[in-house]
Amino acid sequence: MLTSVNLRDYMLTNPAKVNENVHLSEAMKSIIDNKVSGLCIVDDAGNFVGILSEMDCLNAILNATYNNIGVGKVSEYMIKDNILTASPNDDIVDIAQDMLLKKHRRRPVIEEGKLVGQVTCRQLLAAVNKFIS
Template identity: 60%
Template sequence: MLQSVSLRDYMLPHPATVHLDASLSDAMAVIIENRVSGLCVVNDQGSLVGILSELDCLRSILGAVYNNTSTGIVRDYMASDNLIVAHPDEDIVDVAQDMLMNNKRRRPVVENGRLIGQITCRQLLKAVQDFK
């Protein structure tokens, strides 16, 4: 039954990441190259410090055009407050329900303080399909 499946079985083990001091242009290139809607933002130790979405990038570009400025760096636009993360052994149904309630498309998976993966709506759909 689906409810007994842990995230570890379906998470992406190496999510696309960007360093918090990277330029927004570099981050956009990673998003486009990996065909993802957002990135996990990490520090020098590989710890999760934020999330950067396509919308964050678009917001920065439009602001830069409007104000005739540069786009800046990732740390200026990433979401970093109250990050919700998952543990790899969490129940996949519980995480899916919480993602729906919070209207989030992705959830970083952290173990022992380090980013080890990510679960997205696509992986959740695959889990449902596998157990249909």
């Protein structure tokens, strides 16, 4: 049975992440090794600064190949504007509804500017499964 609707109780507390200054190839390796479709991006102080999806990586590689140029740091390819985030104290039902409405697969969880977790469709399914069990 679902014992809480607090996002803190269901979020990933150590999501796959890389620093914004790493080379794109390192981020791609992290996506592959962690078997995820995207990464949270942090700065040197651990502040959340963006997201990078496998589609962003593929786009960068294809663009570099087509234009015969190299690829650079994650900061050149990550999404950094208009990213929806959540707070650990948010209601998981509200977050699930918003993610469904916006067709998002993941949402970074931020507290005082720091990345403290992430909620994905998998965590939402697990929470729902507890509720119906």
